[in-house]
Amino acid sequence: MIFKQLYEKDSSTYTYLIACEETGQSVLIDPVIDTVERDLLALKELGLGLTYTLETHVHADHLTGAKKLKEFAGSQIVVPAMEQLPCADLGVSEGTPFMVGNIKLEPLFTPGHTGKHHAYLLDNGMQKVVFTGDALLIEACGRTDFQSGDPVKLYESITQKFFTLPDETLVYPAHDYEGRQITTIGQEKNRNPRLGNNKTQDEFVAIMNNLDLPYPRKIDFAVPGNEACGECPGDVPEEFRGPCDVVDLPQELIRAVRAGDQG
Amino acid sequence: MIFKQLYEKDSSTYTYLIACEETGQSVLIDPVIDTVERDLLALKELGLGLTYTLETHVHADHLTGAKKLKEFAGSQIVVPAMEQLPCADLGVSEGTPFMVGNIKLEPLFTPGHTGKHHAYLLDNGMQKVVFTGDALLIEACGRTDFQSGDPVKLYESITQKFFTLPDETLVYPAHDYEGRQITTIGQEKNRNPRLGNNKTQDEFVAIMNNLDLPYPRKIDFAVPGNEACGECPGDVPEEFRGPCDVVDLPQELIRAVRAGDQG
Numbered sequence: 287m288i289f290k291q292l293y294e295k296d297s298s299t300y301t302y303l304i305a306c307e308e309t310g311q312s313v314l315i316d317p318v319i320d321t322v323e324r325d326l327l328a329l330k331e332l333g334l335g336l337t338y339t340l341e342t343h344v345h346a347d348h349l350t351g352a353k354k355l356k357e358f359a360g361s362q363i364v365v366p367a368m369e370q371l372p373c374a375d376l377g378v379s380e381g382t383p384f385m386v387g388n389i390k391l392e393p394l395f396t397p398g399h400t401g402k403h404h405a406y407l408l409d410n411g412m413q414k415v416v417f418t419g420d421a422l423l424i425e426a427c428g429r430t431d432f433q434s435g436d437p438v439k440l441y442e443s444i445t446q447k448f449f450t451l452p453d454e455t456l457v458y459p460a461h462d463y464e465g466r467q468i469t470t471i472g473q474e475k476n477r478n479p480r481l482g483n484n485k486t487q488d489e490f491v492a493i494m495n496n497l498d499l500p501y502p503r504k505i506d507f508a509v510p511g512n513e514a515c516g517e518c519p520g521d522v523p524e525e526f527r528g529p530c531d532v533v534d535l536p537q538e539l540i541r542a543v544r545a546g547d548q549g
Numbered sequence: 550m551i552f553k554q555l556y557e558k559d560s561s562t563y564t565y566l567i568a569c570e571e572t573g574q575s576v577l578i579d580p581v582i583d584t585v586e587r588d589l590l591a592l593k594e595l596g597l598g599l600t601y602t603l604e605t606h607v608h609a610d611h612l613t614g615a616k617k618l619k620e621f622a623g624s625q626i627v628v629p630a631m632e633q634l635p636c637a638d639l640g641v642s643e644g645t646p647f648m649v650g651n652i653k654l655e656p657l658f659t660p661g662h663t664g665k666h667h668a669y670l671l672d673n674g675m676q677k678v679v680f681t682g683d684a685l686l687i688e689a690c691g692r693t694d695f696q697s698g699d700p701v702k703l704y705e706s707i708t709q710k711f712f713t714l715p716d717e718t719l720v721y722p723a724h725d726y727e728g729r730q731i732t733t734i735g736q737e738k739n740r741n742p743r744l745g746n747n748k749t750q751d752e753f754v755a756i757m758n759n760l761d762l763p764y765p766r767k768i769d770f771a772v773p774g775n776e777a778c779g780e781c782p783g784d785v786p787e788e789f790r791g792p793c794d795v796v797d798l799p800q801e802l803i804r805a806v807r808a809g810d811q812g
Contacts, residue, residue: 291716
């Protein structure tokens with residue numbers, strides 16, 4: 287298996303590249319429109335094409351790179367099936383593994399940050415590995431005060447879907463704002479200040495309802511843009527338009543990634 | 550592969566259980582005398598025997614469980630070859646992989662905390678995984694002010710042997726004092742306050758030489774005891790003698806672990 291953790295600075299987003307060496311199939315989990323060229327360069331360097339992009343949810347803090355990656359690399363856009371996005375090529379649901387070549391990703395329905403959020407679980411033969419999206423972060427969790435957020439549901443998702451995994455399970459979040467890269471289920475059960483140490487649902491809900499967070503900078507265009515799989519809406523403010531306006535990339539890069547595509 | 554991270558509270562030590570499912574061979578990295586029964590129960594629960602115990606170095610903060618585990622479970626005692634401990638059954642050296650069934654552990658000579666410290670590197674097929682002993686800890690490192698410690702050597706070990714590994718490499722330390730379980734090479738390169746962010750050797754040495762740490766509680770008996778592979782010296786103080794005095798364990802536990810031994 288090929289695995290890379292990639293970081294997008296502006297929204298502090300982690301994008302995960304996973305590829306099956308035997309088949310050459312690959313996926314980018316939660317790619318960001320700002321780093322489409324960086325992602326393609328990473329694929330090229332590894333001699334890979336891009337088979338799929340896969341979203342954990344409709345993001346409010348950044349635009350997905352899914353649509354541009356499809357245009358440049360020919361990847362298929364995969365989202366939680368219940369999102370019912372007409373722009374997506376494939377939908378995933380809990381109970382039905384999503385295969386990237388021989389690598390099995392198990393979708394976990396984990397609402398609370400958004401109503402249709404999914405995490406993805408795999409087993410690397412040594413540890414279980416869960417890509418928790420914005421549901422569980424390192425010593426934190428996604429906010430629950432906009433879109434279809436619901437702290438009661440997030441508490442249930444984390445305690446029932448994540449905290450029941452083995453303590454050694456590796457947790458790769460969609461964000462970290464302090465340069466941390468990884469945690470484990472055991473570590474979060476012990477140390478997460480919002481719901482570690484057996485905090486009750488009421489305690490968690492009280493914490494979440496009193497975070498007093500600022501209005502997200504990009505939410506007004508990111509949500510409609512992500513519901514269109516990363517099509518930039520017309521009203522993206524000037525300061526954020528740069529990545530939307532990228533319509534050409536070096537032909538040699540595009541050719542290399544398309545040539546790498548075995549999927 | 551079977552993998553478990555086990556924790557010993559009194560010395561905040563992590564012991565790692567790794568076993569090869571195909572062959573049934575197993576190893577405990579850095580077992581602690583206080584938790585020998587807990588380790589045997591973990592093996593029994595997994596239907597495993599114990600093939601090897603493996604030390605990263607001669608510890609000063611706890612007594613190893615190696616000798617008692619050998620007595621109870623029949624395991625072989627493995628240490629860095631250059632330690633030249635007459636009590637050991639096998640020695641490992643950088644450049645010669647140590648096989649636990651089909652699992653390949655690569656010893657990395659990483660002096661600085663002690664003069665003969667070794668770390669162990671494996672590849673789980675998704676990430677590289679390094680058991681860093683006391684050389685590199687989470688946002689910290691082992692002290693260099695006793696035994697054969699040397700901050701210049703530790704700087705070289707960490708920057709040349711660890712920081713040259715891929716950023717995604719999982720780092721499992723021998724200790725954490727705040728309940729954290731894991732870090733990555735990338736995270737330590739960014740965040741380690743002693744040598745992250747490209748700190749120079751001089752900066753690191755200055756930090757290490759000014760830590761002003763207390764004299765280790767157990768060093769006076771732990772070092773000679775560990776040089777004897779966990780044989781308790783006669784002068785272990787009363788408050789720490791408990792684990793030394795354990796000479797019997799339930800026969801059913803011993804039988805189960807010995808029956809599980811395929812190694």
